[in-house]
Every structure is written in C-alpha cells, then in structure tokens.
Amino acid sequence: xxxxxxxxxxAGRPVDPxxxxxxxxxxxxxxxxxxxxxxxxxxxxxxLRRGETxxxxxxxxxxxxxxxxxxxxxxxxxxxxxxxxxxxxxxVELLDLSEADRRRVRGDRIAMIFQDALTALNPVxxxxxxxxxxxxxxRGVPRKEARExxxxxxxxxxxxxxxxxxxxxxxxxxxxxxxxxxxAMALSLDPEILIADExxxxxxxxxxxxIMALLxxxxxxxxxxxxxxTHDLGVVAEVADQVVVMYAGREVExxxxxxxxxxxxxxxxxxxxxxxxxxxxxxxxxxxxxxxPPDLLAIPPGCPFRPRCPYARDICAAEEPPxxxxxSEHVSACHFWEEVSRERAGA
Amino acid sequence: xxxxxxxxxxxxxxxxxxxxxxxxxxxxxxxxxxxxxxxGDRVLPEQVVxxxxxxxxxxxxxxxxxxxxxxxxxxxxxxxxxxxxxxTDLLGQRLPITVRLALLAFGFEVVLGIIAxxxxxxxxxxxxxxxxxxxxxxxxxxxxxxxGFLAQLLLxxxxxxxxxxxxxxxxxxxxxxxxxxxSVSLAYIARLTRTSLIENLRADYVRxxxxxxxxxxxxxxxxxxxxxxxxVVTFLAIDLGSLMGGAIITETIFxxxxxxxxxxxxxxxxxxxxxVGIVTFLVLVYMMANLLVDVLYAVLDPRxxxx
Ligand SMILES: Nc1ncnc2c1ncn2[C@@H]1O[C@H](COP(=O)(O)OP(=O)(O)OP(=O)(O)O)[C@@H](O)[C@H]1O
Ligand code: SF4
Ligand SMILES: [Mg+2]
Numbered sequence: 145x146x147x148x149x150x151x152x153x154x155a156g157r158p159v160d161p162x163x164x165x166x167x168x169x170x171x172x173x174x175x176x177x178x179x180x181x182x183x184x185x186x187x188x189x190x191x192l193r194r195g196e197t198x199x200x201x202x203x204x205x206x207x208x209x210x211x212x213x214x215x216x217x218x219x220x221x222x223x224x225x226x227x228x229x230x231x232x233x234x235x236v237e238l239l240d241l242s243e244a245d246r247r248r249v250r251g252d253r254i255a256m257i258f259q260d261a262l263t264a265l266n267p268v269x270x271x272x273x274x275x276x277x278x279x280x281x282x283r284g285v286p287r288k289e290a291r292e293x294x295x296x297x298x299x300x301x302x303x304x305x306x307x308x309x310x311x312x313x314x315x316x317x318x319x320x321x322x323x324x325x326x327x328a329m330a331l332s333l334d335p336e337i338l339i340a341d342e343x344x345x346x347x348x349x350x351x352x353x354x355i356m357a358l359l360x361x362x363x364x365x366x367x368x369x370x371x372x373x374t375h376d377l378g379v380v381a382e383v384a385d386q387v388v389v390m391y392a393g394r395e396v397e398x399x400x401x402x403x404x405x406x407x408x409x410x411x412x413x414x415x416x417x418x419x420x421x422x423x424x425x426x427x428x429x430x431x432x433x434x435x436x437p438p439d440l441l442a443i444p445p446g447c448p449f450r451p452r453c454p455y456a457r458d459i460c461a462a463e464e465p466p467x468x469x470x471x472s473e474h475v476s477a478c479h480f481w482e483e484v485s486r487e488r489a490g491a
Numbered sequence: 492x493x494x495x496x497x498x499x500x501x502x503x504x505x506x507x508x509x510x511x512x513x514x515x516x517x518x519x520x521x522x523x524x525x526x527x528x529x530x531g532d533r534v535l536p537e538q539v540v541x542x543x544x545x546x547x548x549x550x551x552x553x554x555x556x557x558x559x560x561x562x563x564x565x566x567x568x569x570x571x572x573x574x575x576x577x578x579t580d581l582l583g584q585r586l587p588i589t590v591r592l593a594l595l596a597f598g599f600e601v602v603l604g605i606i607a608x609x610x611x612x613x614x615x616x617x618x619x620x621x622x623x624x625x626x627x628x629x630x631x632x633x634x635x636x637x638x639g640f641l642a643q644l645l646l647x648x649x650x651x652x653x654x655x656x657x658x659x660x661x662x663x664x665x666x667x668x669x670x671x672x673x674s675v676s677l678a679y680i681a682r683l684t685r686t687s688l689i690e691n692l693r694a695d696y697v698r699x700x701x702x703x704x705x706x707x708x709x710x711x712x713x714x715x716x717x718x719x720x721x722x723v724v725t726f727l728a729i730d731l732g733s734l735m736g737g738a739i740i741t742e743t744i745f746x747x748x749x750x751x752x753x754x755x756x757x758x759x760x761x762x763x764x765x766x767v768g769i770v771t772f773l774v775l776v777y778m779m780a781n782l783l784v785d786v787l788y789a790v791l792d793p794r795x796x797x798x
Contacts, residue, residue, distance in 0.1 A: 313794070
C-alpha cells in the first residue's frame, strides 16, 4: 500500500523525526449543553509509538469515545469543545490546524473504525463505493481505478469473493464482514494511526477473535499505531502495549499493560477486573462495581471514585488524588495506591 | 420484483372499483334533479325528460347504473355529458392543461421545498431555519382557497406581476396557479426534509463520513441527502393525489380550463358521467403514479426489497 505522497509533512508542516507518532497531553473536552457544562474529558495524556497499541479502558460514559473524537477532530461542535491540552501527531500540533488542514489528516493519516459497522456504514451506498470514495476524494483517483483498489482492499481484509461483494450494500453482510469493510475503508490510504472504538463489541465471541487477529496482522504489516478502545480486559493484556484506564473523564491509572493488568494500583481498575467479562480467565460470576459514575455536569470535589470506593477514607473527599508513580512508567490516581496494589501482589 | 408488480396490479382491482363506486354514490347523492338543473327556467316536455332519463340510465337502480357505466369504461367509453359530448373528448382536451399545471406545481414544490428544508436543517435553530419554520406554518395554516384568492389579488391584480386568470399567456399564466397549488405541499416537503436531515445528521454513518476526511459539503450533500430523501419520496407519492384534488380549487379560482374545473362544473350541473368519468381516470393515474414512486423508492433505499 505504498503511496506516492510524502509522509514527511503533516498538512504542509514538517514532521519532527524524533517525535513519537502521537502525543496527547492534558486533553480537556467539554460539552456546553442547556443543563450546563459536561466535562467529558479532564486531563488525558498518553503517548503512542509506531507499531504500538494503546488501549483505553473504562465504563460507559467515561469519555473514551470523546477523547478519540478529539484526536480525530470530529467532535460535534457545538456543543462540544476541546478546551485545553495538546494533540501532537509526529510533532505537529493538530489542535492548531485549520479545519481544512485537519480534514487532510483525517482518514488519510489517522483513521477510525466504530463499534457498530451496520450503522457506521452508509446504508444506501454499495460498500465498494464507500471504500473507493477514500481514493477518489483524497487522491483524485478515477472512479474505475478506485473501484479496483477497493476490491484489492476487500481481498486484503479477507472478504470472500470481494469482486462480486463490492456491489453489495452493508445490510447484505454479516456483522463480522461489515467490520472488515470498515477496516478496509479505514486502512485504504495506509494511515499511520488507526483508532478502533470498541470494534468488536457488537460481534459474536468467535468473530471478535477473528477481527482482533486481523487487526493485529494488519498492524504488523503496516507498522501503524493502534488506539484501541475496549471493554475487554483480556484483549488489553494480549494486544496492548500501554493501557489508560479512564473514569469520569480522568485518567485514573496508566502504564504498560502487563503491570496494570497483573498488579492494578487503583481500586477502579480492580473493580473493572471483577466486573468485565474476560476472554482469558473464566470468571464464575461478574461482580459489577456498585453505584454509578458521577454526574459529569457537577463532579464533586475530591476523588471522583470515592462514593463507590471500598478503600475510601476522609482525605478522599477533600483532596483529589494526584497521579502517583507506582513505577517509573506506571501511574495511579489514588491516595492509597500502595495498599491497592498489594491486593494482587501475590497473583 | 416481477411478482411484486403483479401483486400490486392485482391490488389495483379492489381499489379501483371501491373508489369509483364511492364517487358514483356521492354524485348520485347530490340533492336536486339534474334534468331540472339542465333545463333551467324552462319546463321540458315529459317526453324529453323521459328520453334523457333513458339515455343516462337514470331510472335503473344505482348499482345497475354503476355496472353499465363500468362496462363502458372498459371499452374506453367514459360516457357522455348532457350535451352528448363524450367524456373522453373532454378528457383529451382538458388533461394536458391540468398536467401542465400539476407538473409545474410539483416541480416548484419539490425543488424549493427540498432546498428550503436543507438550508433550514443544516443550521438548526439558525435564522433560515426559523424563517422556514414560520413561513411554512403560515402556509399550512391558511386554507388553500384563501391563499389562492390572496395571491390572485395581490400578485395578479394589485402588483400585476402575473396574469389574473385564464391561460391566454401560455406557460406564464400557469405560474401563479402552480405556486398556489404547490404551496401547501412545498411547506410539508420543506418541513419533512428539514426533520429528516436533522435526524440523519446525527446518524453514525455521518460521523464515519466525517472521519473519512470528506468535506462537510460532501457529507451533507451526498451521504446525508440520499438518506434524508427516503421519507420525502414517500410523501411525494401521497402528494400526487392531493395535487389532483387541489387542482379543482386552483383551476376554479384562476379560471383555468383543466380537469379540475371540469369536475367542478360537472358537480354544479350534476352531470354524473362527467364527474365519475374524470375521477375514474384520475384514480387510474394516481394508482400508476403511486406504483412508479414505489419502484423509485427501492432505487433510493437498497434495504427495501420487493418480493
Ligand atoms: N454530543 C454530545 N453532547 C453532549 N454530551 C456528550 C456528547 N457526546 C458525548 N457526551 C458526553 O460525554 C461523556 C463521555 O461520553 P463517551 O461517548 O466518550 O463515553 P464512552 O467512554 O465512549 O462510553 P461508551 O462505553 O458508552 O462508548 C458522556 O457523559 C456523554 O454524555
Ligand atoms: S483516592 Fe480514595 S476514593 Fe479515590 S480511589 Fe483511591 S482510595 Fe478510592
Ligand atoms: Mg464510546
């Protein structure tokens, strides 16, 4: 999938060869709605390197999708606004780019796939057309040639009889095949970053594994960086290099995936381990975390997890815990992270 | 598709007979004696009256009259008016006029309605949106004959921008009546397009299209537009019928010698054959148009499968 375009610049600005692929720093996103201001992302930071995978983990509403949309620059605005922080793609600040320049990055350099490919694909256009549109709009490739390229891509993501299926509509495919179409479309211009927002949540377990395997294989071939938003802790342990655990728009724990997985240092991460289904461990029964996340319109002072936290003490209501270094790479936003990390110390 | 078409055509049969029978009963139920109306102040000899009654089967029971009439229709005979002129002649003369009026009205409402709806929908709550919402509400709230007389008085008589009545000025004479005829549907189409567009703009596939790096213009104009048109096309199918109905009022106001006015005059003169003949023909046209739109609908939305 080599392209003839130079990849040493981003929207006309030279890249910094020493910079990591993507650096997100202290990202803040809010939605200004009638009821008030929803603080959906409050200070998220992570670094994605070439060929690596960063997993973003968290309950529904924790700000995973919104943070990914901020990186893509596709937040509904209004009501949504990126109010602070930095998103640097190979050293180039994306938040400073004009909408027209950002559009050149979107889909071409950074692509995204979504949870439900049935609704994410346009129901009234053939899938081949939808893939070919990438070549036609970004590269000015003529219709016929773009169609051939689309068929090649469909073959590459292992859609059987791609040539005939290119004329089919999204509803004529199975869930897994539809997600393959999404992947083909996202990878059409050989992006350097792929953001996958819960790409397997809507699929059967066996199909989930196939899609994850496909993503891993494609990542191996292309060396792209992958931002994987997921609920599946097993997947995190298997494929992620780094993991960021989000709660109420904040990062509560972050680090290389194995230490975070095997020795979590935040009560919320521990709770997630017991509450979410895992492919690698057959848990007897799931224990959901009691209670629900705070109202993002009015996040109380102190630790946002306090009302649900079995470790909570007085200080938790008064002081918001800073990110404490568990190791040089592993951080946890908990006053009592040492106590928490002893929980799984023997494991 | 073939099987679907056959089924639809079979459905035509009860619809056709039901609609025409209803019309027949309604015309028959118009109070007064048609022959007396025809004669005006004169007193016709008993013999002549009986002759007319025989000729139009007026002494048969209603259902027999209907049966005889339908028998004629299937041989291309839509009956005669009281002056002995075949209704088919009347149709041939008046139909092109009404078709011209209806097509103009249809084009007017579809083009302007969709444009207004899109402009309103892309900036929900903006100035254009409010303008469209309020003006369409006004148009919908005012009865069409009031709107027609107002337009005639203001744009025709007062400002003299358009011919006031008749069709002496060629296509130009049809403009104002067509705008009046299409106005209410235009308002509905604008509102429907707006709602449908706003709803579709929230859809997941729009987010995908944006994430593909497409321009806003393409996201709205290609991806969202096609999907937004699906309910609008459904409305258009129903609307064809109201255009025909509206033509009766509009042609009367603007004195346009089309089918609508022919029906109006037929009702006034209690010429059952004329009313039933024309309406029967319109029912046929309407059903065919509906079928055509249904087929178009499948082209627009591939998820629809006719089997
Ligand atoms: N367009 C919007 N308008 C207002 N609030 C929004 C909008 N989009 C997202 N939010 C809010 O932002 C918060 C974070 O949402 P987000 O979609 O990122 O959650 P998530 O972590 O992806 O959850 P899920 O697992 O359900 O996908 C939610 O509380 C949501 O209500
Ligand atoms: S800071 Fe306190 S409330 Fe928050 S997670 Fe740690 S122990 Fe629980
Ligand atoms: Mg989400």
